[in-house]
Amino acid sequence: MRILAVQISEYNARLNYIESSNRINQWDLAFNDKLDYRYKEYLNDYFLSEGLFKLEVDECVVSWFTPKSTLVPSGLFVESNANEIFKTSFGDDFIKSNVDFNRVANLNIVNIFNTPLWLKSFFVLKYPSAVIQHEGTHVLRYLSQLVKSNSSIRAILSIQNDYFVLIIFDNSDLKAYLINSFEHQDDIVYHYGNAFKQLNIMDLKGELYILSGSKITDEIATKVEKTLLDLKLTPNMHISTDSLIIDKALALCV
Numbered sequence: 001m002r003i004l005a006v007q008i009s010e011y012n013a014r015l016n017y018i019e020s021s022n023r024i025n026q027w028d029l030a031f032n033d034k035l036d037y038r039y040k041e042y043l044n045d046y047f048l049s050e051g052l053f054k055l056e057v058d059e060c061v062v063s064w065f066t067p068k069s070t071l072v073p074s075g076l077f078v079e080s081n082a083n084e085i086f087k088t089s090f091g092d093d094f095i096k097s098n099v100d101f102n103r104v105a106n107l108n109i110v111n112i113f114n115t116p117l118w119l120k121s122f123f124v125l126k127y128p129s130a131v132i133q134h135e136g137t138h139v140l141r142y143l144s145q146l147v148k149s150n151s152s153i154r155a156i157l158s159i160q161n162d163y164f165v166l167i168i169f170d171n172s173d174l175k176a177y178l179i180n181s182f183e184h185q186d187d188i189v190y191h192y193g194n195a196f197k198q199l200n201i202m203d204l205k206g207e208l209y210i211l212s213g214s215k216i217t218d219e220i221a222t223k224v225e226k227t228l229l230d231l232k233l234t235p236n237m238h239i240s241t242d243s244l245i246i247d248k249a250l251a252l253c254v
Contacts, residue, residue: 002056166191
């Protein structure tokens with residue numbers, strides 16, 4: 001199985017080519033102009049220049065990050081609709097056709113978020129069977145496969161430019177889905193510690209996986225890991241910056 005796994009936001013894209021569960025190559029692209037038509041041009045030009053269109057791809061899986069993402073119980077989603085829930089969470093300044101949602105059936109929740117037209121039109125045109133989902137959805141599905149009733153804490157901290165996502169499971173229960181902005185890596189450390197303190201799980205054993213979506217955030221992720229280890233905020237959490245975690249998460253959708 002040959003997979004083109006794409007992490008993408010309005011700021012940058014990280015492209016991974018995976019063959020038989022092994023990462024063969026990785027590319028990083030930064031977007032300079034925040035205009036819809038320019039995104040497609042950047043992507044098309046980059047794919048052409050790097051020979052990405054020539055790759056043999058069985059599946060294309062896209063992990064889209066936007067901070068405007070909210071989780072609701074499946075029952076509430078049935079009683080309402082994606083646009084109304086999105087409006088309640090983020091206000092009425094949005095394009096209705098851009099509102100999207102992913103069901104996470106095994107957790108009985110729905111992730112509602114906004115997806116720009118340029119993202120859909122580029123990847124669906126080039127890869128008609130492309131799977132496009134919010135990064136939170138991919139990570140939730142991946143963590144929910146890892147956790148068991150006696151597995152203690154499993155958490156993922158994903159850093160994306162000036163935002164981060166923190167997802168925490170205690171055994172098989174989803175305890176936190178936090179998306180917040182940051183100006184300095186210490187902000188991430190603060191919110192991480194505060195989340196664990198509020199949940200009263202600072203001393204429990206578990207695993208924390210730190211993810212990054214670009215070369216810039218690779219450096220931030222390394223600094224956050226070092227700070228967490230130095231401060232021993234959660235002394236019994238094993239911290240890993242395994243870059244293959246996102247590949248494994250995206251491969252679940254194939």
